[in-house]
Amino acid sequence: MNSPILIALFGLIALALHVTVLAIGAPWLLGYSRCLQARLQGRRGPPTLQVFRDLTRLWRKESMLAENASSVSQIAPLVVFAASATAALLVPSFALGLSTGPASDLILIAGLFSLSRAASALAAMDVGNWFGGLGVSREFLLAFFAEPVLLLVFFTLNLVAGSTNLDHIAELLRTGVLGLRLSLGLALAAMITVALTEMGRLPIGNPSTHLEVTMLHEAETLEFSGRELAFIEAAAMLRFFTWLALLAAIFAPFGIAPAASPFDWPLGLLSFGAKMLLLATALVFFEAGVARMRIFRVPELLGIALMLSMLAVLFLFVSEGYT
Amino acid sequence: MIYPLLAIFAALLGVGVTESFIPSLASLLRTMTAALCAMGLAIAVIFLLFRLTAAGLHLPFGPPGLGINLALDGLSAFFLLPVFLSGAAGLWAARTEHLSGGPLIPVFIAGMVLSVLAADGFTLFVGFETMSTASWLLVLSYGEPTAAVKAGRLYMTMAVVGAMALLGAMAVGFGVGGDFTAWRAHPPHGAAAAGLLALLLIGAGSKAGLPPLHGWLPIAHPAAPAPVSAMMSGAMTKVALYVLIRFLFDLAGHNPPLWWGVPLLVLGAMGALLGAARANFETDIKSVLASSTIENIGIIAASLGLSLIARAAHLPSLAAMALGAALLHVLGHSIAKTLMFLVTGAVDHAAGTRRMDRLGGLVHMMPITTLCAFCGAASLAALPPMIGFASVWMVFQSLITAPRLGSFVLQMLMPVMALLLACGGALALSAMLRLVGATFLGRPRAVRTAGAHETDFATSLLFMGLAVLCLLLGLVPGVVLRLANPTLTQLVGADLTGQFGLLAITTTTSGASYTALPVAILLGAILLGAILILRRHPAVVRRGRAWDCGYAAPPMFMPFGDTSTQYGATSLTEPLGRSLGVPLFDWQMSTTIPEPGEIGPARFGVVWYDPVLRFLHAPVLRTRDWLADRAELIQRLTIRRTLGMMVLALVVLLMIVALLEQSQ
Numbered sequence: 011m012n013s014p015i016l017i018a019l020f021g022l023i024a025l026a027l028h029v030t031v032l033a034i035g036a037p038w039l040l041g042y043s044r045c046l047q048a049r050l051q052g053r054r055g056p057p058t059l060q061v062f063r064d065l066t067r068l069w070r071k072e073s074m075l076a077e078n079a080s081s082v083s084q085i086a087p088l089v090v091f092a093a094s095a096t097a098a099l100l101v102p103s104f105a106l107g108l109s110t111g112p113a114s115d116l117i118l119i120a121g122l123f124s125l126s127r128a129a130s131a132l133a134a135m136d137v138g139n140w141f142g143g144l145g146v147s148r149e150f151l152l153a154f155f156a157e158p159v160l161l162l163v164f165f166t167l168n169l170v171a172g173s174t175n176l177d178h179i180a181e182l183l184r185t186g187v188l189g190l191r192l193s194l195g196l197a198l199a200a201m202i203t204v205a206l207t208e209m210g211r212l213p214i215g216n217p218s219t220h221l222e223v224t225m226l227h228e229a230e231t232l233e234f235s236g237r238e239l240a241f242i243e244a245a246a247m248l249r250f251f252t253w254l255a256l257l258a259a260i261f262a263p264f265g266i267a268p269a270a271s272p273f274d275w276p277l278g279l280l281s282f283g284a285k286m287l288l289l290a291t292a293l294v295f296f297e298a299g300v301a302r303m304r305i306f307r308v309p310e311l312l313g314i315a316l317m318l319s320m321l322a323v324l325f326l327f328v329s330e331g332y333t
Numbered sequence: 334m335i336y337p338l339l340a341i342f343a344a345l346l347g348v349g350v351t352e353s354f355i356p357s358l359a360s361l362l363r364t365m366t367a368a369l370c371a372m373g374l375a376i377a378v379i380f381l382l383f384r385l386t387a388a389g390l391h392l393p394f395g396p397p398g399l400g401i402n403l404a405l406d407g408l409s410a411f412f413l414l415p416v417f418l419s420g421a422a423g424l425w426a427a428r429t430e431h432l433s434g435g436p437l438i439p440v441f442i443a444g445m446v447l448s449v450l451a452a453d454g455f456t457l458f459v460g461f462e463t464m465s466t467a468s469w470l471l472v473l474s475y476g477e478p479t480a481a482v483k484a485g486r487l488y489m490t491m492a493v494v495g496a497m498a499l500l501g502a503m504a505v506g507f508g509v510g511g512d513f514t515a516w517r518a519h520p521p522h523g524a525a526a527a528g529l530l531a532l533l534l535i536g537a538g539s540k541a542g543l544p545p546l547h548g549w550l551p552i553a554h555p556a557a558p559a560p561v562s563a564m565m566s567g568a569m570t571k572v573a574l575y576v577l578i579r580f581l582f583d584l585a586g587h588n589p590p591l592w593w594g595v596p597l598l599v600l601g602a603m604g605a606l607l608g609a610a611r612a613n614f615e616t617d618i619k620s621v622l623a624s625s626t627i628e629n630i631g632i633i634a635a636s637l638g639l640s641l642i643a644r645a646a647h648l649p650s651l652a653a654m655a656l657g658a659a660l661l662h663v664l665g666h667s668i669a670k671t672l673m674f675l676v677t678g679a680v681d682h683a684a685g686t687r688r689m690d691r692l693g694g695l696v697h698m699m700p701i702t703t704l705c706a707f708c709g710a711a712s713l714a715a716l717p718p719m720i721g722f723a724s725v726w727m728v729f730q731s732l733i734t735a736p737r738l739g740s741f742v743l744q745m746l747m748p749v750m751a752l753l754l755a756c757g758g759a760l761a762l763s764a765m766l767r768l769v770g771a772t773f774l775g776r777p778r779a780v781r782t783a784g785a786h787e788t789d790f791a792t793s794l795l796f797m798g799l800a801v802l803c804l805l806l807g808l809v810p811g812v813v814l815r816l817a818n819p820t821l822t823q824l825v826g827a828d829l830t831g832q833f834g835l836l837a838i839t840t841t842t843s844g845a846s847y848t849a850l851p852v853a854i855l856l857g858a859i860l861l862g863a864i865l866i867l868r869r870h871p872a873v874v875r876r877g878r879a880w881d882c883g884y885a886a887p888p889m890f891m892p893f894g895d896t897s898t899q900y901g902a903t904s905l906t907e908p909l910g911r912s913l914g915v916p917l918f919d920w921q922m923s924t925t926i927p928e929p930g931e932i933g934p935a936r937f938g939v940v941w942y943d944p945v946l947r948f949l950h951a952p953v954l955r956t957r958d959w960l961a962d963r964a965e966l967i968q969r970l971t972i973r974r975t976l977g978m979m980v981l982a983l984v985v986l987l988m989i990v991a992l993l994e995q996s997q
Contacts (some may be wrong), residue, residue: 072873076880078776078893088867092860096852110855112837113848117726121717122856124762129717131766132707135900138693138775139881143900146770150613150763151908157759158752161729167749168733174845220883233880237872241863249458285505316752322642323748 017270021109024269031279033094035286037061037244041214041288047218049195050298061247065240073236086133087234087241093126094245098252102177102259104278106184107269111177116164119176120157123208126245127153129254133242134230141222145229148305152214152226153154155312156207158202162319166197167260169326176259184263193329196322198261203315206255207308212297214308224302251286254293258285334380335388335405335904338413338450341373347441353436363428366439370421373446378414380405381816389452396455402512404452407819408583411660412575414816415667416445419567423560425795426675432558434474441467441564445572448684453512454503461499461576465492465540466571471561472553484556487950490957491539491549499536499576502529506585509993513584520586526593533580534596540578542627543634546605548945550627552609555619555687559678562619566626567671571663574633581641582656582824591740594641597634602750604631605757607945610917612764613906618677618687621768622670625713628757629666635660635750636728639735640825646738649827650841651731657829658727660817662812663719665803669712672799676706679774679792683785687900689771691779694893698785701793703773708800712807714765715758718853719803723838725758726847730840763909771902776893778901783893808850810838903939914941 041058048055075083100114100122108114131149164174170191171179183322207214215226222229231242259266265281267274303311345366352362379385387406395401420442427438444467447460469492473485506521507528521529539546554565581593615621640655679702681687682697696703698740712719734752736744777783787793806813811833832839839846878886879894887894906914907922914920918941925936935949970978 015766019857041688054796072875074875074877074880077876077878078694078697079876079879080774082774086865088860091863092856095859096856100852101853108566112846113852115527115726115844115845115847117678117729118717118847118852121715121722121726124714125711125716128711128714129767132770132774135770135774136696136765136900137879137881138896139879139896140898141882142771143775143905146766148898148907150767150906152486153763154909154913158755161751161755162748165751168845169736172844173732174730178844233884236874237867262626279393305341305908306911320748320752324745327736327744 016223017107018109020272021107021111022270023272024105024275025099025108025110027275027279028099028103028105028108032248032251035103035283036098036247037065039251039254039286039290040247042287043294044211044218046291046294047297050294054127065109065244068235068240068243069237071236073238075238076139076233079233082132082136083233084238086129086136087238087245090126090128090133091241091245091248093122093129094248094252095125097122098248098255100176101252101255102180102266103255104282105267105269105275106177106181111269112175114176116167116174116176116179117161120160120164123249124153124157126249130227130230130242130245133234133238137233139233141225141229141232144223145227146228149230151305152207152308152312155203155309155316159312159315159319160204161318162323163197163201163204166193166319166322166326169323170194176256179261180259180266183260184266191326193322194261195324196318196325198257198317200278200319200322201257201260203312205257207312209250209253211293213300213303214311216302219302256285258282258289268327279304334376334385335390335403335450336374336508337376338405338446339390339403341376342443342450344369345439345446349436349439349443350441356435357994359431359435360428361419363424363435363438366442367421367424367428369439370417370424370442373413374417374421377410377417378816380410381407381819384819399453399455399510399512401456402452403450403456404513405450407823408578409449410572411817411820412449412663413446414664415571416449416568418664419564419667419671420445420900422671422675422795423563424568426563426678428790429560430558430560431503432474434471434558434561437467437474438561438564439468441471441561442568445568448572449575452514454516457576458496458500458503460495461572462541464572465496468557468561468565468569471558472556475558475561476556478829481556484553486621487549488553488556489952490954491546491553491754491950493957494546494953495536495539497536498510498532498539498662502532502536502580505529505532506580516584517586517824520584520588524537526585526589528648529580529585529597530593534600537573537576537855538578538600538634541570541577541634542604542608542630544600544607544631545945545949547604547608547627548943548950549618551615551623552946554623554626556714559619559674559681562623562677563671563674566623566674567667570630570976571667574630574637574663577634578637578824581637582644586846587644587826589641589645591645591738591743593645594638594643595743595746596636596638596749597641598746601631601634601638602753603637604628604634606631606760607917609757609760609764610913611943612918613760613767613909614914614939615919616689616902617679618689618692618768618772619674620731621689621764622673622677625761625764626666626670628761629662629670629713631757632725632728633666635754636662636731639728639731642738642743643731643735644825648738649825651734652825653725653821653827653829654734654824654832654840655731656821657814657817658724658731660820661720661727661813662724664813665712665724665806668799668802668806669709669719669721671707672705673713673797673802675792676702676709676796679788679796682783683788684779684782686779686781691769692772692777692778693775693896693899693901694782695773695785698783699773699787702788702796705793705796706769706773708803710765710769712803714762716762718807718849718856720810720813721803721809723807723847723849727838727840728754730845730847734840760909760913763906767902767905771905775899776896778896778899779926788872805880808853809835810849811835811846814838904937907939910941914994918943
């Protein structure tokens with residue numbers, strides 16, 4: 011069972027399985043969260059499979075482009091999708107040691123998210139309508155506050171686990187040699203805030219809003235239809251899934267299976283499914299209880315996250331005289 | 334290898350002189366200069382690739398007893414890369430342009446080459462000042478006279494302050510006379526070392542754009558013609574960094590105290606934040622780019638400081654990582670910034686303005702230039718897989734492993750510095766997106782802009798070459814690290830061999846790796862797959878009026894709609910201005926909306942200023958004017974008094990010489 015070829019083969023098969031999980035799980039999880047949200051609001055809500063139907067419908071429909079749309083409008087959605095999908099491939103789901111494991115560096119994943127954000131900003135500015143610009147200007151503000159928090163969380167993780175490789179971090183935290191730490195708790199709180207910002211969920215943004223002036227990410231996509239919109243929506247689903255998977259891999263790496271032992275995969279899949287379901291449910295329940303903040307209040311929230319992430323680093327220094 | 338470089342140096346001066354006498358040959362001579370620079374680039378690459386032995390050269394003229402000393406080692410060869418690359422690209426882009434200061438460009442490059450090759454303080458100073466003066470004259474020679482003179486005066490003042498500080502640094506650190514070999518044998522200690530560091534941070538830092546003397550860059554760099562701006566930002570700032578590295582890493586000895594790198598680290602991180610923040614509020618493309626230069630120089634300086642600290646703490650592998658990151662960023666920034674300034678030149682030429690609030694929609698008229706600008710901007714914004722990301726990745730990796738350094742204060746410093754750099758990174762991304770968005774996307778904001786045209790074929794080839802270089806070196810950053818290896822061995826006693834390859838950069842300090850090529854292939858494969866599927870099953874695409882959430886169609890007399898309803902350069906960063914601009918730049922927005930029925934336009938305006946300019950540069954300028962007034966007294970003296978002054982000056986100088994003789 012230990013020959014390198016076999017391990018590489020298993021890594022590849024696990025990667026294929028990971029892709030399947032992404033393809034099915036990402037839309038389904040969003041559909042589930044929408045359904046649950048509707049139930050909490052006293053509506054029957056769309057069935058969880060509605061998301062798949064929406065995607066196929068968008069795929070079949072014709073694309074309506076503005077007269078002055080350049081090829082940026084057609085290519086940027088693909089870049090948004092490709093960057094989000096690449097990031098999704100780098101974040102382990104049910105197994106560690108996928109073929110993409112050595113590449114799953116946290117800073118690189120953040121870079122890929124930035125790339126996807128940049129492409130969607132370019133797409134939004136292409137036609138020159140004012141909602142696109144509005145969305146982009148808000149993205150700038152949020153990114154300025156979210157990015158440093160994320161980096162400090164990585165700083166903490168690197169101090170704890172000695173690397174920014176996600177596989178390595180998850181493996182160390184899974185085996186539990188590091189124990190429970192206050193710093194990790196603070197980092198978790200900070201990272202959840204960043205995740206909410208990046209996913210555009212409440213209280214920072216409201217993904218189901220229909221009022222354009224309150225939009226964050228959605229304002230950037232108003233000009234798109236048909237296949238371009240399908241790619242953008244698919245990318246948003248992947249990012250939603252990836253952020254939750256990232257939280258699960260770092261802060262709840264229980265039951266995650268080594269890719270080299272296929273017999274543990276079912277358990278890994280099961281526990282991963284449970285974790286994602288739990289996270290999505292928690293997110294929806296949390297959202298049901300909060301109202302959307304004014305955009306200029308968001309920096310305060312992210313400022314708190316920044317303090318938390320700074321504290322996480324400080325506690326590590328103080329607690330063990332890190333050398 | 335130093336002789337061919339000397340020949341290129343002489344040829345550059347010769348070309349400059351020839352052009353000033355026979356201006357009709359300008360076009361031919363510029364092409365020749367570009368070729369000379371390309372040759373220099375090839376020589377530097379060969380020198381680094383085959384790890385040739387360092388060579389020195391003593392020329393028997395120059396100051397008595399000293400002569401002119403030149404030397405070519407790994408460090409100087411590496412810094413010849415940005416100089417020659419930026420020079421070749423700039424001159425190729427300017428080959429047909431009419432520039433009144435044309436003959437000065439080869440002299441400017443020659444000055445940079447001389448500063449990098451110099452092996453004694455006098456030669457270094459001569460090269461540095463040739464570079465300063467030539468670029469100052471180029472700033473003066475271009476554009477609207479009053480603006481040029483204002484920029485030129487600010488630049489000259491900063492250059493003079495820098496020059497005096499540089500002279501002072503050399504005098505304090507190493508005394509008078511002796512070449513670098515002699516200086517290396519007697520590195521300064523204690524107060525002398527601290528003085529050297531402080532004066533050097535002013536002398537070289539002001540030229541590089543290191544805080545607090547960075548405020549002049551976004552005013553002076555844009556005032557020159559685009560190719561010269563490209564060289565000033567892409568190459569001249571790097572020469573200033575070279576001087577910093579040469580003194581701090583090499584000449585000041587290998588055993589400085591632990592805190593030696595801290596000022597550089599702190600100032601660099603502050604520069605990264607302040608430069609990137611300012612880039613979000615400037616409205617002239619070139620000023621945005623010059624502000625982004627401050628940011629990038631800050632990243633490099635922070636990495637250099639970290640490397641110095643790590644070397645002093647006897648962690649050679651961390652020191653090598655940080656220095657390697659700095660050198661990679663030097664080259665990456667130089668390529669991307671040269672590209673972006675040249676693109677700005679093309680935009681200025683085609684659309685008649687560099688103001689973003691008059692541009693827009695150039696993607697339709699200049700598709701190739703736009704694509705290349707996207708690549709350059711992505712590299713400056715540190716997006717994967719461009720070269721900018723590779724170096725920033727390395728900087729962050731070295732920064733987050735740096736708490737192993739020991740001392741608690743230093744440990745505490747690292748997360749704060751990481752925080753500043755991360756803020757700078759996010760701001761750089763928004764600045765670059767704003768730049769390309771307002772310039773190339775959307776609708777033209779002025780009729781003149783709608784009449785823009787694509788740049789000529791040869792120039793677009795150059796743009797494509799530079800853009801591909803940004804991408805290729807980003808995919809395989811190991812190539813540059815390999816060129817940097819001789820320098821790393823020479824300066825920190827360890828190199829990065831084994832830590833980079835075709836597929837990845839790996840840190841031995843933390844075991845993380847950046848797999849640029851595989852991830853880029855993955856990304857490209859997904860992108861290509863999506864495109865192929867779209868090709869196989871083409872969608873029905875219909876064109877119509879922009880949806881714009883149902884707003885009414887523009888009237889007939891507005892062919893591009895009411896372009897003032899579109900988000901512009903100022904409005905794109907309005908939320909950032911409100912939260913970040915207010916504390917940093919005293920950013921203030923004013924809107925005037927007339928009452929219903931009132932006839933009058935609605936107005937929207939933003940004012941801000943850089944406090945550095947007001948509180949630091951302005952007093953320097955006032956001191957300059959005061960001194961100039963006093964100095965004018967000399968011109969009104971009678972002949973008797975003038976002669977008296979000369980005798981007095983001679984006596985004072987002789988006394989200084991006598992004192993120096995005595996002390997030695």
